Amino acid sequence: MDITKIITPLNAAQRAAVTAPPGATLVLAGAGSGKTRVLVHRIAWQIQVAGLSPHAVLAVTFTNKAAKEMRSRLEDLLNLPAHALWIGTFHGLAHRLLRRHAERSGLPSTFQVMDSADQLRVIKRLLNTLGLDEAQWPAKQLQWHINAQKDAGVRARQGSDGNDPYQRQLLAVYRAYENICQRSGLVDFAELLLRAHELLRDHQDLLDFYQQRFQQVHVDEFQDTNTVQYAWLRLLTEGRGNLFVVGDDDQSIYGWRGAKIENIHLFRKHHPDHQLVKLEQNYRSTGTILKAANAVIGFNSGRIGKELWTQTGDGEAIALYAAFNELDEAYFVVERIRAWVAAGGSRSDIAILYRSNAQSRQFEEKLMASHIPYRVYGGLRFFDRAEIKTALAYLRLLVNRTDDTSFERVVNLPTRGIGASTLETVRHVAREHQLSLWAATETVIQQTRVSARAGQALKRFLNLINQLAEQARGLELFEQVKLVVEKSALLAFYQQDKADRGEEKAENLEELVNAAKLFDPYQNNEESLSELDLFLAYAALEAGEMQADDAADCVQLMTLHSAKGLEFKQVFLVGMEEGLFPSQQSVDDAGRLEEERRLCYVGITRAMRGLCLSYSESRRLYGRETHPRPSRFLKEIPPHLVQEVRLRANTRRPLPGFGVVQSSGQFKLGQRVRHEKFGKGVILQQEGEGAQERVQVSFQQVGVKWLMLAYAKLATDG
DNA sequence: CTCTACGAATTTTTT
DNA sequence: ATTCGTAGAG
Numbered sequence: 180m181d182i183t184k185i186i187t188p189l190n191a192a193q194r195a196a197v198t199a200p201p202g203a204t205l206v207l208a209g210a211g212s213g214k215t216r217v218l219v220h221r222i223a224w225q226i227q228v229a230g231l232s233p234h235a236v237l238a239v240t241f242t243n244k245a246a247k248e249m250r251s252r253l254e255d256l257l258n259l260p261a262h263a264l265w266i267g268t269f270h271g272l273a274h275r276l277l278r279r280h281a282e283r284s285g286l287p288s289t290f291q292v293m294d295s296a297d298q299l300r301v302i303k304r305l306l307n308t309l310g311l312d313e314a315q316w317p318a319k320q321l322q323w324h325i326n327a328q329k330d331a332g333v334r335a336r337q338g339s340d341g342n343d344p345y346q347r348q349l350l351a352v353y354r355a356y357e358n359i360c361q362r363s364g365l366v367d368f369a370e371l372l373l374r375a376h377e378l379l380r381d382h383q384d385l386l387d388f389y390q391q392r393f394q395q396v397h398v399d400e401f402q403d404t405n406t407v408q409y410a411w412l413r414l415l416t417e418g419r420g421n422l423f424v425v426g427d428d429d430q431s432i433y434g435w436r437g438a439k440i441e442n443i444h445l446f447r448k449h450h451p452d453h454q455l456v457k458l459e460q461n462y463r464s465t466g467t468i469l470k471a472a473n474a475v476i477g478f479n480s481g482r483i484g485k486e487l488w489t490q491t492g493d494g495e496a497i498a499l500y501a502a503f504n505e506l507d508e509a510y511f512v513v514e515r516i517r518a519w520v521a522a523g524g525s526r527s528d529i530a531i532l533y534r535s536n537a538q539s540r541q542f543e544e545k546l547m548a549s550h551i552p553y554r555v556y557g558g559l560r561f562f563d564r565a566e567i568k569t570a571l572a573y574l575r576l577l578v579n580r581t582d583d584t585s586f587e588r589v590v591n592l593p594t595r596g597i598g599a600s601t602l603e604t605v606r607h608v609a610r611e612h613q614l615s616l617w618a619a620t621e622t623v624i625q626q627t628r629v630s631a632r633a634g635q636a637l638k639r640f641l642n643l644i645n646q647l648a649e650q651a652r653g654l655e656l657f658e659q660v661k662l663v664v665e666k667s668a669l670l671a672f673y674q675q676d677k678a679d680r681g682e683e684k685a686e687n688l689e690e691l692v693n694a695a696k697l698f699d700p701y702q703n704n705e706e707s708l709s710e711l712d713l714f715l716a717y718a719a720l721e722a723g724e725m726q727a728d729d730a731a732d733c734v735q736l737m738t739l740h741s742a743k744g745l746e747f748k749q750v751f752l753v754g755m756e757e758g759l760f761p762s763q764q765s766v767d768d769a770g771r772l773e774e775e776r777r778l779c780y781v782g783i784t785r786a787m788r789g790l791c792l793s794y795s796e797s798r799r800l801y802g803r804e805t806h807p808r809p810s811r812f813l814k815e816i817p818p819h820l821v822q823e824v825r826l827r828a829n830t831r832r833p834l835p836g837f838g839v840v841q842s843s844g845q846f847k848l849g850q851r852v853r854h855e856k857f858g859k860g861v862i863l864q865q866e867g868e869g870a871q872e873r874v875q876v877s878f879q880q881v882g883v884k885w886l887m888l889a890y891a892k893l894a895t896d897g
Numbered sequence: 898c899t900c901t902a903c904g905a906a907t908t909t910t911t912t
Numbered sequence: 913a914t915t916c917g918t919a920g921a922g
Binding site: 228241242243268269270271272273274292295304329367368369371372403431433435436468534535536559591596598719720721738739740741760762763764765774778800801824 | 911912
């Protein structure tokens with residue numbers, strides 16, 4: 180019983196959390212306050228001091244990365260392998276439950292997990308089948324709607340049409356989508372969660388079993404849970420409140436995808452006796468950075484309330500740079516990076532954070548030109564690449580012939596003379612007789628409903644899949660993958676394809692074989708499943724884990740969202756402009772604006788020592804020149820914490836008439852104005868000179884208008 | 898079936 | 913600007 184090892188490294192608040200009594204506990208963990216440490220030490224405490232069996236521990240995270248880190252830190256601390264513990268993501272654990280109890284959850288044992296791209300394809304195909312116009316019923320929107328319903332725990336049969344034709348149609352699509360998935364044995368991400376919830380809800384014996392088994396349930400990033408996830412947690416801990424949750428209401432940035440910050444408040448309501456522990460001592464950032472973060476987040480309402488502090492000193496001031504345009508901004512950032520590296524700093528300590536991915540390019544170009552290695556996060560993941568998905572579709576078809584999505588994907592790739600009209604016949608037969616595309620193809624061949632030539636092609640395809648399945652039997656996983664990649668002629672197809680980076684794609688296919696070789700099914704211990712099943716689930720659920728070449732010393736580029744949970748010595752928070760950050764779509768809605776502000780808080784608190792903010796007075800966006808105002812968040816930082824940076828006057832002056840519009844002096848961009856007829860407004864754009872000078876004004880009452888300055892009686896306001 | 902052309906959209910992202 | 917998807921021609 181090595182209690183000291185568990186307790187000694189903790190501060191008082193952390194210790195209170197780790198040693199809290201077994202009931203419901205809410206740990207409000209500020210950024211950089213040792214959240215993961217508390218979680219890990221809590222579990223270790225339960226096992227080594229409270230005598231809990233490792234078997235009885237459940238720990239749930241959102242990302243595979245977090246799950247992995249928790250497991251490995253736990254192994255370090257306990258000094259033993261942590262197989263026995265159920266540590267995983269919501270989706271991973273749900274998947275595990277559904278596999279174990281496939282029949283009882285109403286799924287075929289061969290069911291496959293779809294990622295969101297697969298899901299979108301299913302919906303698009305469905306729209307075709309239903310004869311709905313894609314322009315009027317955008318597949319993306321329907322996908323969003325269906326997922327939102329599922330995240331909220333609503334099934335199609337529970338939905339109400341409200342006697343509204345639009346709602347009725349949505350409902351019909353949702354219902355049809357459920358049918359298709361059920362028939363094809365396909366499960367999307369939201370479905371994993373919803374079904375896992377229903378499984379426990381509807382089977383008392385299973386619920387009893389798992390309630391009995393999981394004596395302590397731990398949840399990371401609780402503020403990000405959605406309705407179904409919380410409902411599932413409540414089921415598991417019903418009546419006992421053996422739920423230890425860690426979260427931060429100020430870092431809730433996923434409301435737009437169903438996360439319910441309210442779950443924190445519900446938790447407190449549902450568990451009146453809960454322990455509340457606030458972790459406010461920060462071990463990451465300087466005092467200055469924390470003061471800025473506290474000030475900004477203080478503008479939000481309805482917070483539980485928390486103030487970060489540190490024992491470390493104030494450190495250097497926050498730098499602020501006003502760029503002329505986005506190129507100048509990138510130039511400035513790269514100069515600072517160069518100086519940092521020249522002073523002996525390492526590149527991997529630097530992050531450039533932005534609101535949207537589109538902003539990365541300018542920085543990439545300047546970094547490239549300066550020969551500074553960098554890495555952009557959030558690009559296309561390995562398992563998301565088209566050629567990889569195609570190869571996986573072949574594999575899924577081997578496992579499950581009713582997988583229509585995979586069927587559609589590979590039936591004519593590489594091209595084997597199965598054209599659109601042939602496929603239409605197959606789809607028609609499938610619809611008519613409620614068959615899978617595979618079964619429908621067999622029927623079509625039998626009844627010779629297509630030309631002899633097409634029939635032959637179809638027959639060849641069915642034979643190919645059957646033969647592959649036959650030959651794959653008994654082979655090692657990587658040999659199976661290799662077999663499929665080669666015999667499907669996919670590899671040769673891409674090797675021949677000179678035009679579309681075919682060579683690269685062929686290499687990726689070989690890389691897939693390699694990934695299969697390295698795949699360790701033991702890590703995903705689920706005895707009853709074949710290695711191939713596990714590999715396919717891994718590809719769908721853990722696609723992110725492939726890109727782990729962080730060995731090189733690179734500057735890190737990523738969105739604010741992907742920066743959550745990370746820290747860097749030097750952070751550049753760029754594009755601090757109204758309309759960009761906060762994003763245009765959020766400014767009209769108080770709730771969404773607060774989420775943007777939390778995002779800003781997340782960004783600021785990523786910085787350990789240095790924080791540099793920048794905005795641009797002019798920016799090319801969607802091919803148009805815009806003149807945004809500085810972000811409101813900049814004004815929310817106390818000025819005495821900020822040091823505005825000015826480059827030497829002669830270095831980066833823009834040429835007259837180039838980039839920056841000359842101002843008449845009286846009206847600047849962003850200037851608040853008043854018009855006697857239109858009321859109050861803000862200047863958005865300006866062009867022309869002298870008598871021709873006109874300005875674009877956004878009026879509160881009447882919207883955006885162009886006005887000739889010579890005629891319009893505009894007065895400055897405020 | 899493949900290639901070109903035109904039009905529309907365009908935060909954030911994990912699973 | 914750029915990307916992406918569809919429609920129409922070759």
